[in-house]
Amino acid sequence: MGYKTIYIRDSEKLRLYLDNLVVETKKGEIRFLISDLKYLIIDNYKAILSTQLINKLAENNVALVLCDLSHHPSTQLIPLNGHYASSGILKEQIEWKQELKQQIHTEIIKEKIQSQIYILQRNCLQEKVIARLNEFKS
Numbered sequence: 001m002g003y004k005t006i007y008i009r010d011s012e013k014l015r016l017y018l019d020n021l022v023v024e025t026k027k028g029e030i031r032f033l034i035s036d037l038k039y040l041i042i043d044n045y046k047a048i049l050s051t052q053l054i055n056k057l058a059e060n061n062v063a064l065v066l067c068d069l070s071h072h073p074s075t076q077l078i079p080l081n082g083h084y085a086s087s088g089i090l091k092e093q094i095e096w097k098q099e100l101k102q103q104i105h106t107e108i109i110k111e112k113i114q115s116q117i118y119i120l121q122r123n124c125l126q127e128k129v130i131a132r133l134n135e136f137k138s
Helices: 051-059 085-095 098-122 127-137
Strands: 004-008 013-017 020-025 028-033 037-042 063-067 073-077
Touching: 013 051, 051 073, 098 127
Parallel strands: 004 037, 037 063
Antiparallel strands: 013 020, 020 028, 063 073
C-alpha cells in the first residue's frame, strides 16, 4: 500500500517504465516507484499520460487527481477494485455544513500564515511582512 502523494506541476509527459512512474521535464526524468504512491495529483493541462501508466496506477490503488485551469482539483480517478476510503472521505467532506467548512478553511489559512511567518523568521527576512502577517493571523 502506497503512502506518498506526488504533485506534478511542471512536466511534459508521464509514462510507465518497469513499475515506475517516469515524469519527463525539460530538466530530465524523475522516477517514482508506483507501489509507494497513494495519490498522484496532476496540475498541468499540457501533461500527457499513457494509458499503460493509468492502468498500472489503478492496479496499485493509486488515486489520480486532475486539476483545472484555476489549479483546483476537478477530477478524481480511483480504481474500481481498490479501496474506496479516499472517495468516502471526499463524500463526507462535501456533505459538511457550510459553517464547518468555513471553520476548517479559517484554520487552514491560519496555519499557512504561521508557516510563512516561520519561514521568514528562520531566514531573517522581511520584518515588516512578518509583522503584517501576525496581524492577519489573529
